[in-house]
Amino acid sequence: MKRRQKTENMPETIDHYRRTFLKRLGLTTATAVSTTSAHGAWGGKTLGDAFADFFQQHYQRMTTEELKQTLGRIERKAQNQYGVNITCTDTPPLEGVVFGYAINISKCKGYRDCVEACATENNLSADIRYIHVLELDKGSMNLELADRYYEHETVPFEGKYYLPIQCMQCDNPPCVKACPVEATWKESDGIVVVDYDWCIGCRYCMAACPYSARFFNWTRPQLPAERINPNTNYLGNRPRPVGVVEKCHFCTQRTRKGLQPACQEACPTGARIFGNLLDPNSEIRYVLENKAVFRLKEELGTDPKFWYFSDR
Amino acid sequence: MLRFLLAIVAVATPGIPVAEEADPDLTGTQLYPEAPRFVIRAGNNKTKFYKCSRCHEEGDTDPEPRRLKTRHTREIDHGGNRFWCLTCHDGDDLDFLRTSRNEKIVFDQAYLICGSCHADRQKDWYFGGHGKRISGWQDERIILACTQCHDPHTPAREPRKPQPPPPVRTGLERQQHHPPATSRAWEP
Numbered sequence: 001m002k003r004r005q006k007t008e009n010m011p012e013t014i015d016h017y018r019r020t021f022l023k024r025l026g027l028t029t030a031t032a033v034s035t036t037s038a039h040g041a042w043g044g045k046t047l048g049d050a051f052a053d054f055f056q057q058h059y060q061r062m063t064t065e066e067l068k069q070t071l072g073r074i075e076r077k078a079q080n081q082y083g084v085n086i087t088c089t090d091t092p093p094l095e096g097v098v099f100g101y102a103i104n105i106s107k108c109k110g111y112r113d114c115v116e117a118c119a120t121e122n123n124l125s126a127d128i129r130y131i132h133v134l135e136l137d138k139g140s141m142n143l144e145l146a147d148r149y150y151e152h153e154t155v156p157f158e159g160k161y162y163l164p165i166q167c168m169q170c171d172n173p174p175c176v177k178a179c180p181v182e183a184t185w186k187e188s189d190g191i192v193v194v195d196y197d198w199c200i201g202c203r204y205c206m207a208a209c210p211y212s213a214r215f216f217n218w219t220r221p222q223l224p225a226e227r228i229n230p231n232t233n234y235l236g237n238r239p240r241p242v243g244v245v246e247k248c249h250f251c252t253q254r255t256r257k258g259l260q261p262a263c264q265e266a267c268p269t270g271a272r273i274f275g276n277l278l279d280p281n282s283e284i285r286y287v288l289e290n291k292a293v294f295r296l297k298e299e300l301g302t303d304p305k306f307w308y309f310s311d312r
Numbered sequence: 313m314l315r316f317l318l319a320i321v322a323v324a325t326p327g328i329p330v331a332e333e334a335d336p337d338l339t340g341t342q343l344y345p346e347a348p349r350f351v352i353r354a355g356n357n358k359t360k361f362y363k364c365s366r367c368h369e370e371g372d373t374d375p376e377p378r379r380l381k382t383r384h385t386r387e388i389d390h391g392g393n394r395f396w397c398l399t400c401h402d403g404d405d406l407d408f409l410r411t412s413r414n415e416k417i418v419f420d421q422a423y424l425i426c427g428s429c430h431a432d433r434q435k436d437w438y439f440g441g442h443g444k445r446i447s448g449w450q451d452e453r454i455i456l457a458c459t460q461c462h463d464p465h466t467p468a469r470e471p472r473k474p475q476p477p478p479p480v481r482t483g484l485e486r487q488q489h490h491p492p493a494t495s496r497a498w499e500p
Binding site for chain 2: 104109110111112113115116126127129132144145147148149150151152153154155156218255257258259260265267269270273274275276281282283286287290291311
């Protein structure tokens with residue numbers, strides 16, 4: 001009742017509200033514009049970029065023109081935040097290609113060269129690694145007893161074997177089903193990607209992933225400017241904002257141009273085999289057809305496109 | 313014809329030097345004709361500067377198996393003492409190798425000799441299940457030959473120091489595992 005009385009005492013004309021609103025909006029805008037250049041408001045962006053960021057569409061709904069402008073904004077943002085000139089491109093999936101990966105666990109010696117190459121290639125924050133090399137007792141397959149922090153003088157260590165894990169690019173990905181805003185999806189070449197600008201950071205996908213393959217940016221990614229890889233793409237290795245989830249994307253910025261993923265290129269033992277599952281002459285197809293391959297947690301029905309095999 | 317094709321591939325991929333094949337008939341197409349085509353990255357140039365023939369003149373090789381005492385510093389830790397130099401090297405012309413089928417081949421074709429014993433591995437290597445591909449995943453398949461990863465005299469690779477373990481987020485500790493569940497069952 002009291003509240004109503006208060007309302008009754010105030011002038012009820014639409015005009016009044018409109019005037020107050022416009023006055024405040026004008027004041028705010030004027031302050032913003034006047035401080036933009038001087039104090040780097042809007043996170044160091046121009047007012048136009050800040051507005052465009054706010055109204056940025058989902059990757060799949062962007063027109064070509066919008067995408068072009070978005071890529072330009074991403075490049076400017078990296079310049080502002082890290083002082084680095086990056087090139088951000090859009091790399092659509094190739095026709096007639098579905099990527100698959102296989103690792104020879106007889107060949108993997110636990111050097112972790114793949115982990116480091118991945119971190120450098122994909123502009124990973126200091127506290128995130130897409131690949132974890134698990135150390136297991138020979139003859140054991142209990143992932144709960146695996147050690148990912150092993151520190152030996154030399155590897156391979158006596159009585160141990162090594163099992164690298166990363167995103168399995170499931171064909172039936174539970175993370176995609178869990179995402180409430182469709183910020184993550186499976187592309188036509190089988191790679192599960194994330195639109196970092198659409199992600200709301202709820203981390204449901206992390207809970208849904210049975211392979212612990214997704215990682216959350218708790219802080220703004222800690223990236224020294226001299227370590228930033230300037231060749232980036234939208235769905236891949238561009239610098240990520242704080243509060244979003246990221247994951248291995250089979251180096252879309254490389255593989256969609258015909259290159260090998262960084263982890264495969266770095267592997268000194270040749271344990272990693274990558275290729276097009278639809279090409280009957282590819283190396284990955286030879287492995288799948290001629291080796292005793294297995295997948296992790298196959299019983300969950302996630303249908304990973306990531307196989308393991310051994311020489312024995 | 314194959315030599316011509318190889319030349320084309322070599323020209324088409326600048327950046328990675330490709331081995332010259334001495335005898336195109338020995339490139340393995342006769343071994344596994346259905347295997348996807350490959351080109352081997354050129355070996356290191358050591359043999360250009362330290363050719364065996366600089367010391368060994370033609371025809372003066374003693375074919376008697378023995379342990380060498382001169383400056384061949386290599387110990388052969390391969391094959392359980394069954395091998396000696398001329399098992400693989402060509403005694404008449406030491407700048408070349410000789411297969412068990414008595415074919416004269418260049419050093420970059422050593423895989424034809426390796427396959428005499430390691431036939432399974434050799435087949436995998438032809439088809440891409442073993443070895444390392446250094447070009448992209450599509451187009452030309454440029455791969456490393458056996459001896460570009462394995463020293464043929466001591467083929468096992470030495471253990472080495474791994475890269476650092478993954479970081480742990482500030483404020484957290486490394487995940488500890490409880491011991492395997494071998495303790496007694498729960499009792500009320």
